[in-house]
Amino acid sequence: MILVTGGAGFIGSAFASLTDCLVYDSLTYAGRNSHPRLARGDVRDVRNLERVVRENGVDVIVNFAAETHVDRSIVDPLPFVENNVLGAVSVLEVARRTGCRLLHVSTDEVYGDVEGADESYPLKPSSPYSASKASADLFVLAYVRTYGVDALVVRPSNNYGPRQHPEKFIPKAIIRTLMGMEVPVYGDGRQRRDWIYVEDTASLIMRLVSEGEKGQVYNLPGGHVVSNLELLQILGEVMGREVKVKFVGDRPGHDRVYSMRTKLRYTTTPLREGLRRTVNWYLENRAWWEPLLEDRFVGEVSW
Ligand SMILES: NC(=O)c1ccc[n+]([C@@H]2O[C@H](COP(=O)([O-])OP(=O)(O)OC[C@H]3O[C@@H](n4cnc5c(N)ncnc54)[C@H](O)[C@@H]3O)[C@@H](O)[C@H]2O)c1
Incomplete structure (x- = not known):
């Protein structure tokens, strides 16, 4: 039996829909x-x-x-240490005590501002979020070495797709554009990100459940690297609407680029096709996201 911790969230729910499994989640705002x-x-x-x-x-x-x-981690880092570091070590402890295999989901952001990072690149996180994720990865590798726990680390790039909270860039852009509102863009908007459709991530992680080797790290790039402005341009074309950009002050410590190489071989959903499916989902599932627009983030709207 597979236990999906965090399976009520965006990527975890896509993964949980692929198989008969049990979800364990504290049901935070996300x-x-x-x-x-x-x-x-x-x-x-x-x-x-x-x-x-x-x-x-x-x-x-x-x-x-x-x-x-990431923005929440900059305003209030401690919950990130508590949930992402202590949380991951707690899962490792349970894996150690019970003999479970563990696939720990990390992120490309642990490499920091770097072009073409492979799995052996040094970790150089820039934000409290990515520092907490990098710390957890180090614990995973330490538990493999010290206790022989059957664990591995998976590092996907930026995910997009159905059921992502409106505070994240692509849902925020879709929802604001549907409402005729401007989309806030940090700095000059030329930061580049590598996008992967969430269903691709979910099925790649499922593949690693059986094929992944103990103690290994697996990067999961989507292979679609675009700047935030280019992304909004494509999104506007897919939506058939003008995306109104509003430049806002840059995020502190903002990385210019995330891009990875991987030792795995696979193909991913083309960006336009993934965006088309994502936009359709948000159009058809207003009842899912409209209540989330009430979520507040340090007194501000979070989206
Ligand atoms: N979304 C991305 O673009 C992306 C990219 C790379 C890696 N990741 C990583 O993938 C994982 C999932 O990301 P997501 O975008 O689905 O996140 P999300 O915020 O949508 O979901 C996180 C889930 O974890 C649950 N959770 C949080 N703290 C918990 C705790 N202490 N105990 C139990 N449950 C808890 C939340 O309730 C939520 O259901 C995260 O580890 C993230 O760092 C995300």
């Missing part, structure tokens, strides 16, 4: 996706997590649980 087999709980609650693992005959944990919004 955990909004239901699942027929959902256990509510915090990954930091080691005793409860261990009980759920044992009672359900779990033999693989795929850990997506994390605080994930």
Whole structure:
């Protein structure tokens, strides 16, 4: 049985929809996706997590649980250390005690501002979010070495697709454009990101459940590297609407580029096709995202 920690979130829910599994999630503001087999709980609650693992005959944990919004981490870093570092070490502890295999989901942001990072690149995170993710990765590798835990690290690039919280760049741009509002763009908008469609990430991680080797790191780039302005241009074409850009002051420590190489071989959904599916999903699922527009972030609208 696979346990999907953080499976009520964006990528975790896409992964959980691929197989018969159990979801374990503390249902934060970002955990909004239901699942027929959902256990509510915090990954930091080691005793409860261990009980759920044992009672359900779990033999693989795929850990997506994390605080994930870089802007929130800049305003308030401690929850990122608590959920992303202590949370990951708690999952590792349960894997160690129960003998479970663990796939830990990290991010391309751990490499920092770098072009073409392969899996052996040094970690040079720039934000509290990416520093917390890099710290967790180091714990995973330490648990493999010290305790022989059967664990590996997966580092996807920027994901987009259905069921992503409106505070993230692409849903925010889609929703604001649908509402005739401007889309805020940091700095000069020329920061480049590598985009991967969430269903591609989910199926690649599923492949690694059986094929991934203990102690290895696997980059999962989407292979579609564009600047934020180029992304909005393509999105406008896909939506058949003008995307109104509003330049705002840059994010502190903002990385100019994320781009990775990978030792795996695969193809991904073309960016336009993924964006077309994403836009359609947001058009057809207003009831999912409209209530989330109420979420506040340090007194501001978060989207
Ligand atoms: N979205 C991206 O572009 C992207 C890219 C690369 C890597 N990642 C990583 O993938 C993972 C999933 O990202 P996402 O975008 O789906 O995030 P998300 O914010 O949509 O979902 C995170 C989920 O984790 C849950 N969670 C948070 N803290 C928890 C805790 N202490 N215990 C139990 N559950 C907890 C939340 O309730 C939520 O359901 C994260 O680890 C993230 O760092 C995301």
